[in-house]
Amino acid sequence: MSNLIxxxxxxxxxxxxxxTPFENRRELQRRIAIVGGVLLLGLGLGLLALTxxxxxxxxxxxxxxPLVGIVWVVDLLSAILLALAALTSLATLFYAPGGMxxxxxxxxxxLLHQLLxxxxxxxxxxxxxxxxFVMFEIMLLSSFVLISLGARARQLNQTFPYVLVNLxxxxxxxxxxxxxxxxxxxxxxxxxxxxxxxxxxxxxFWASLALVLFVFAVKAALLPLFFWLPDSYPQSPIPVxxxxxxxLTKVGIYTLFRSVPLVTGSVPTGFHTLLIFLAxxxxxxxxxxxxxxPTIRGILSFQIVSSVGYxxxxxxxxxxxxLGAAIFYTVHSIVVTTALFFAGGLAExxxxxxxxxxxxxxxxxxxxxxxxxxxxAVALAGLPPFSGFWGKLFLLxxxxxxxxxxxxxxxxxxxxxxxxxxxxxxxxxxxxxxxxQKQPRLGHDRAMVGATLTLASLSVVIGLAAGPLxxxxxxxxxxxLAVTPYVExxxxxxxxxxxxxxxxxxxxxxxxxxxxxxxxx
Numbered sequence: 464m465s466n467l468i469x470x471x472x473x474x475x476x477x478x479x480x481x482x483t484p485f486e487n488r489r490e491l492q493r494r495i496a497i498v499g500g501v502l503l504l505g506l507g508l509g510l511l512a513l514t515x516x517x518x519x520x521x522x523x524x525x526x527x528x529p530l531v532g533i534v535w536v537v538d539l540l541s542a543i544l545l546a547l548a549a550l551t552s553l554a555t556l557f558y559a560p561g562g563m564x565x566x567x568x569x570x571x572x573x574l575l576h577q578l579l580x581x582x583x584x585x586x587x588x589x590x591x592x593x594x595x596f597v598m599f600e601i602m603l604l605s606s607f608v609l610i611s612l613g614a615r616a617r618q619l620n621q622t623f624p625y626v627l628v629n630l631x632x633x634x635x636x637x638x639x640x641x642x643x644x645x646x647x648x649x650x651x652x653x654x655x656x657x658x659x660x661x662x663x664x665x666x667x668f669w670a671s672l673a674l675v676l677f678v679f680a681v682k683a684a685l686l687p688l689f690f691w692l693p694d695s696y697p698q699s700p701i702p703v704x705x706x707x708x709x710x711l712t713k714v715g716i717y718t719l720f721r722s723v724p725l726v727t728g729s730v731p732t733g734f735h736t737l738l739i740f741l742a743x744x745x746x747x748x749x750x751x752x753x754x755x756x757p758t759i760r761g762i763l764s765f766q767i768v769s770s771v772g773y774x775x776x777x778x779x780x781x782x783x784x785x786l787g788a789a790i791f792y793t794v795h796s797i798v799v800t801t802a803l804f805f806a807g808g809l810a811e812x813x814x815x816x817x818x819x820x821x822x823x824x825x826x827x828x829x830x831x832x833x834x835x836x837x838x839x840a841v842a843l844a845g846l847p848p849f850s851g852f853w854g855k856l857f858l859l860x861x862x863x864x865x866x867x868x869x870x871x872x873x874x875x876x877x878x879x880x881x882x883x884x885x886x887x888x889x890x891x892x893x894x895x896x897x898x899x900q901k902q903p904r905l906g907h908d909r910a911m912v913g914a915t916l917t918l919a920s921l922s923v924v925i926g927l928a929a930g931p932l933x934x935x936x937x938x939x940x941x942x943x944l945a946v947t948p949y950v951e952x953x954x955x956x957x958x959x960x961x962x963x964x965x966x967x968x969x970x971x972x973x974x975x976x977x978x979x980x981x982x983x984x
Contacts, residue, residue: 468522468535471584474503479577492573500553507546514542519952529953534590539939541587551709551801554914555702561908562701579605586714592640592650603629610699625695636678642671653953656725682715686745689768697760701808709801725946738779743870745772750880759807759817770796785861786940792854799839802918806836819891826893833893835915842922844882850925
């Protein structure tokens with residue numbers, strides 16, 4: 464069954480190849496991509512079923528030992544995120560035709576959409592830092608083009624910080640990986656976890672690891688490193704905006720979830736305190752920024768930042784309850800954030816702009832659009848019985864239970880601010896009587912409405928099925944914190960080991976090159 468892991472990357476790669484010859488046949492490209500998306504969703508759900516009992520699937524590529532080769536790993540956390548990535552990317556494919564403004568935006572969309580998935584899925588399954596860097600680069604190169612589709616002057620100007628920050632982060636990540644390898648002799652995360660547990664690593668290793676974690680914080684848009692996100696995301700085409708909003712910051716969050724328990728072994732006291740402070744600040748500043756924005760997508764982009772704070776808060780508390788709550792909230796956030804951007808895009812099509820006040824009374828003129836916004840909006844605000852209520856409740860229980868009273872109180876207060884931000888959009892665009900504007904019908908964009916309502920409905924399902932999903936999230940948290948099964952699953956996998964490489968190396972290696980445990984010297 465471990466061979467199934469390869470298809471998480473192979474399916475989008477093959478789909479990208481399949482759509483390439485049909486550059487001028489957009490609908491055919493979309494249908495091919497949808498077929499790939501359905502297969503990927505089925506695969507994600509299958510992997511989730513295989514790992515639901517705690518099993519860890521390990522695939523050593525080429526059957527080389529993880530100590531010397533590439534290894535892909537799927538556990539509960541990976542499987543959950545793979546399934547969610549497949550779901551939201553598939554919804555984006557149904558939404559995309561009506562969401563693009565003109566031909567320039569659709570020209571490369573389906574190809575780049577698949578390449579972005581290659582990077583996202585690869586990030587979720589890779590077991591070492593260097594191949595994580597490779598997947599980051601695939602993801603980022605695709606995102607650089609996607610975010611600038613249309614090539615409008617304001618768009619290019621506002622997306623420059625996104626490109627610049629991520630290029631700098633990539634350079635720092637590569638440097639950090641080199642430093643980790645130089646001080647620990649490996650970049651395999653399981654082996655790093657083993658060596659950390661054994662102790663004796665030099666101070667330079669911890670400095671190198673801190674640099675790597677800093678890069679992950681940049682990717683996650685954690686305070687004070689979020690400044691690149693709120694201005695750049697709203698400039699992209701709506702389907703791209705929704706895809707980025709749902710998934711890209713979650714890749715950075717995933718890498719923190721994976722590396723902090725596994726590689727550091729625990730959260731040191733000072734780091735624990737710092738992370739709680741940064742998480743609380745990210746929640747608060749993100750939502751204060753949202754309240755000050757005059758556009759729908761501007762408000763929603765700052766909301767992404769605030770949601771990151773909630774999720775990292777659970778990691779910072781570092782108990783099974785809090786970490787399980789963070790995982791539950793991540794599931795909620797991916798679904799609800801994507802749905803909100805879909806609904807915001809529909810409002811923009813109706814009004815011709817996403818500026819608040821440009822159109823009013825959509826609850827009367829376009830009731831299904833209003834429903835598609837209302838459900839994820841109240842879920843985001845944390846009202847029962849929707850998904851956000853349970854996610855925030857579990858986080859509050861974890862926070863108060865760990866004695867983080869100040870930060871947990873901030874989380875409660877930010878929930879009220881979130882409700883205010885959603886009411887700001889609702890009263891400006893959906894409430895009241897229409898003011899005589901010419902509001903277009905969305906007849907040919909029913910797929911956009913359908914995709915929005917599907918994700919909105921899923922938020923209701925998550926809320927009603929909170930019990931089973933909470934138990935799954937808690938099991939995932941326990942598996943993350945108990946790192947020994949992960950380390951043993953990776954390092955004891957049946958594969959060609961060091962001895963075979965030592966036998967083969969002298970025949971092909973330059974004179975003077977030797978192999979030592981964990982690498983080549």
